[in-house]
Amino acid sequence: MYNEPLFLKPVFKDRIWGGTKLHDEFGYKIPTETTGECWGISAHAHGPSEVVNGKLKGKTLDQVWDEHRELFAGQEGEEFPLLVKILDAKTDLSVQVHPDDSYARKVEGEAFGKTECWYVVDCGPEAELVYGHHAKTKLQFGQMVAENRWDELLRKVTIKPGDFVYVPNGTIHAIGAGTMILETQQSSDITYRVYDYDRRDDAGNKRELHIEKSIEVAMIPHEDNNFEPVLSEIDDLKISKLVRENYFTVYHWSLNGTVSKIENPSYLLVSVIDGEGELTVGGETSSTYKKGDHFIVPSSVKRFSMNGHARFIVSHPTL
Incomplete structure (x- = not known):
């Protein structure tokens, strides 16, 4: 019987909006000055975590899932279901939305859509999130996007350390500058960008937007999902x-x-x-x-x- 925890080596992701807090606050050895994400528990193909202790040392979590399903209560499914990250948003993340499982399988050929949730580890005194929108119909949503009426469209909420935010698939959202969160999510890397503040990367290019797909999968009108602890x-x-x-x-x-x-x-x-x-x-x-x-x-x-x-x-x- 395997009688100890599986400690995992994180995977780090450079992001245009990232910073250095993953090093400053957690002591991680980050690869760049714009490291935005720590994938702490991941079996996703874009960054699987590696076991660093015990008999399974050196194996990646996806390998352990495939070869030792008894460690996961015999849970069925080809892919490990969850992904845990810490995000350091030095600047605003893009306004984005994620699909549900059905859309992800049909359109992207992926096993999971993306429902997620955030625990606010740290943030500034006036930190905000984009959470939802004010459009009543898909037609109105599309018109407001086309006319760049972002202040009218996007719904912003203030946050403080210790807050918890549930973000089901279809929710228009964005993490604001100066915020560090721990994110628990389905094991998916599908993101549709609605708006990216007209930012350009180091090569002077704007990042791709996914307006049509965003409108297809977005929750319109928006509905809050609140849970009492x-x-x-x-x-x-x-x-x-x-x-x-x-x-x-x-x-x-x-x-x-x-x-x-x-x-x-x-x-x-x-x-x-x-x-x-x-x-x-x-x-x-x-x-x-x-x-x-x-x-x-x-x-x-x-x-x-x-x-x-x-x-x-x-x-x-x-x-």
Whole structure:
């Protein structure tokens, strides 16, 4: 039986809107001064994470998924279902939208569309997100886009550290400048850009927009999706269930001391967003963790204990 967590080596992505906070705040060795994304837990073909400990050291997460399905409660499906990122938005991200599973399969030949959610790790005092729009029909939406009436079209909301935002497929959205989020999402890399502020890359080219596809998949009119957190405690661990929906269930954990027994419902995706400590399986096998670590507690670990002072974002596929 595999009785320890799978610690993973992140994959980093250079982005036109990225910066250096992934190094400054998390200590990662980033490849460029415009590193926008840390793919902490990924089996996606565009950047699979590598196991860095134990018997499976050196294997990528997609390989582990294919060869050791017993570590994932025997879950069916050709592809690992979730992807966990940390994003550093030095400048505004493009206004964008993602398709649902059906559209992704039919049009893009991909297994998953993209429903996602964000935990705001840090942001400035006046930080904003684009979340939704004000158009009532597809015709009105298309007209406002064609006429560049962005201030009228886009709906902006203010945010603060610790906020949680659920972004189902079809939601028009954009992360604002100065914001760092942890994103839990379906394992998809499909993005349709609606607006990119007329930015140009180093070669002087504007990035491609996807207006027709965006209008096809966008939620029009926009509808909010709000979830009230469900709070619980186990010993010195405070748990806030942030969302439970069709694809994933996501929690914020805050540990200040010791928790003697955590039950594992299937397999857990864990990202340490602050602090450090130790995780123990069966009272014997221990692993230390620190801020910036990403690991999976496999389904072969039925229960475990933890000690330390730390905060985590934890998720699993919704059963």
